[in-house]
Amino acid sequence: MNIFDIIGPVMVGPSSSHTAGAVKIGNVCRKLTGEKITDAEILLHGSFLATGRGHGTDKALVAGLMGFAVDDSRIPDSFRIAEEEGLRYRFGAIDLGEDAHPNSVRMNLTSESGRKLEVQASSIGGGRIMINRIDGLEANFSGDLPTLIVHNLDQPGHVAEVTSMLEHKSVNIATMQLYRSGRGGHAVMVIECDQEIPRESLKWLEHLEGIEKVTYYSLQEET
Secondary structure, three states: OOHHHHHOOOOOOOOHHHHHHHHHHHHHHHHHHOOOEEEEEEEEEHHHHHHHHHHOHHHHHHHHHOOOOOOOOOHHHHHHHHHHHOOEEEEEEOOOOOOOOOEEEEEEEEEOOOOEEEEEEEEEEOOEEEEEEEOOEEEEEOOOOOEEEEEEEOOOOHHHHHHHHHHHOOOOEEEEEEEEOOOOOEEEEEEEEOOOOOHHHHHHHHOOOOEEEEEEEOOOOOO
16 A cells, blocks of 8 residues: 555545546546547446535546546536537436446547447545446456557457567556457457557557457556
C-alpha cells in the first residue's frame, strides 16, 4: 500500500470511490475510444445507483468522459459543459449481478467517428478502479499502466504475433491475461505494459488476419 491508498487521491470530493473513481472510469473510457465521445448511455449498478447522485457520481462520470482530471474544479459543472461540447448523455439503472462490485457502471459509448464501445467498470476504493469488461468480454485492468486489448479469433499464433511485436518495439509486458468465449470462438488479450506502444504498431496489428479489434489505453495526454 502507498499513502494514497490510506488518505485517498487529490480530488474534487466528496468521495474517493463515488467521485474520484467515477472521474477516472470516464477518463479511461475516453482514452479507450481514442477520440471525442459524442453519445453516452450510463447505466448505474448497486451503490452507484442508490447513492451516486448525492455523491456527484453522475457529474463525475460525465466529467471523466470529457477528459477532466480527478482534481478539476469544473467537475460539479460537467453537465453544462457537456451540453456546450455536444456530448449527449443519459442515465439508467442496471443489475450486473451479485458478482459485480457495488460501485459499478456499464457505459455504451459512441465516438465522433461512429465507433462503438461498451465498458463495464468499478470503483474499488481510494480512487482506484478496475475495468471489468470491454464489449462483453473479460478485461480486468486498473488503468495505471498502458494497456493493450486485442480481440481476435481463437486460433494458434495470435499471442505470438502480439508478443513478438512488443519485443521488437522494446515494450516490456507487466501483466497478461487471456480470455475466450469458447474453443475456436472469440478471444481477448489484455496486456499491461511498462512502456507506451507506438501508434504505427497498433495499426499494424489491426490489419493482421484474425484480429477483430485493437483497443489501446495510453497514459499520454491527448493531443
